Amino acid sequence: xxxxxxxxxxxxxxxxxxxxxxxxxxxxxxxxxxxxxxxxxxxxxxxxxxxxxxxxxxxxxxxxxxxxxxxxxxxxxxxxxxxxxxxxxxxxxxxxxxxxxxxxxxxxxxxxxxxxxxxxxxxxxxxxxxxxxxxxxxxxxxxxxxxxxxxxxxxxxxxxxxxxxxxxxxxxxxxxxxx
Amino acid sequence: xxxxxxxxxxxxxxxxxxxxxxxxxxxxxxxxxxxxxxxxxxxxxxxxxxxxxxxxxxxxxxxxxxxxxxxxxxxxxxxxxxxxxxxxxxxxxxxxxxxxxxxxxxxxxxxxxxxxxxxxxxxxxxxxxxxxxxxxxxxxx
Numbered sequence: 001x002x003x004x005x006x007x008x009x010x011x012x013x014x015x016x017x018x019x020x021x022x023x024x025x026x027x028x029x030x031x032x033x034x035x036x037x038x039x040x041x042x043x044x045x046x047x048x049x050x051x052x053x054x055x056x057x058x059x060x061x062x063x064x065x066x067x068x069x070x071x072x073x074x075x076x077x078x079x080x081x082x083x084x085x086x087x088x089x090x091x092x093x094x095x096x097x098x099x100x101x102x103x104x105x106x107x108x109x110x111x112x113x114x115x116x117x118x119x120x121x122x123x124x125x126x127x128x129x130x131x132x133x134x135x136x137x138x139x140x141x142x143x144x145x146x147x148x149x150x151x152x153x154x155x156x157x158x159x160x161x162x163x164x165x166x167x168x169x170x171x172x173x174x175x176x177x178x179x
Numbered sequence: 180x181x182x183x184x185x186x187x188x189x190x191x192x193x194x195x196x197x198x199x200x201x202x203x204x205x206x207x208x209x210x211x212x213x214x215x216x217x218x219x220x221x222x223x224x225x226x227x228x229x230x231x232x233x234x235x236x237x238x239x240x241x242x243x244x245x246x247x248x249x250x251x252x253x254x255x256x257x258x259x260x261x262x263x264x265x266x267x268x269x270x271x272x273x274x275x276x277x278x279x280x281x282x283x284x285x286x287x288x289x290x291x292x293x294x295x296x297x298x299x300x301x302x303x304x305x306x307x308x309x310x311x312x313x314x315x316x317x318x319x320x
Binding site: 026027028029030032033034035039040042043046074075077079080081082084120121122124126135137138139140141152153154 | 261
């Protein structure tokens with residue numbers, strides 16, 4: 001292929017990209033705000049009920065647990081039963097590093113790998129009769145070593161939620177007994 | 180004149196001509212759709228005066244839809260939340276009184292860097308909210 005031909009293709013590509021950026025931004029997925037039957041399973045998995053009417057105590061225990069886990073409390077609204085927190089951590093995984101080295105040695109290709117991540121958590125309490133329902137939701141943003149976002153995702157592993165609520169049960173007990 | 184310099188000229192022309200050389204600062208006060216139509220799409224009235232309970236139900240509904248709550252304020256009557264699912268969807272919901280018997284709930288969604296102006300996602304949100312509140316979401320003019 002001649003240099004002139006390559007140059008013309010580059011310009012055509014540039015024109016198409018400019019047109020695309022100006023005119024055709026992506027649209028919201030059709031089910032982004034639709035309630036699905038998985039939503040109810042998701043609710044059950046991320047909710048536990050505590051036999052108490054002391055909402056402030058549950059919120060304090062939740063905030064304490066988040067701090068124990070390394071989160072920073074970003075926001076809270078006790079009158080609405082809300083605690084919001086986030087945590088920055090490394091996202092480097094040994095498998096990705098090994099893959100990057102392998103590909104570089106084999107093909108001289110430098111592939112990006114995950115570097116940093118931010119976890120976000122919101123805990124919402126909801127009084128109901130003589131119980132308080134506590135619901136937690138987690139998500140994370142991952143940046144790669146080129147400082148681009150590589151993942152935007154909810155964290156929906158049931159084990160993660162189970163473990164969180166086991167810790168919260170202990171924290172509520174400790175909070176109730178002022179330990 | 181070489182072909183590549185003609186191409187470069189065309190490219191510059193295109194960048195300037197689309198869309199009318201408007202500065203990106205103009206995004207600050209830009210309303211894409213008719214403001215009245217958009218408000219109608221984004222707003223519903225509910226037959227209740229319990230603002231706190233409504234805000235709590237808004238938070239529960241957003242959590243059902245996969246959002247993590249960013250902030251909430253009982254006095255202002257606002258809830259903000261973000262959904263991450265290979266995309267970023269941000270929502271702010273404002274609850275305020277309408278007369279003496281109703282509350283108005285207005286939702287704004289932003290998908291990536293764009294305001295959501297399609298009626299369907301808002302309709303889906305208010306359907307879910309209405310079910311959670313056990314009240315019908317009434318359209319307002």
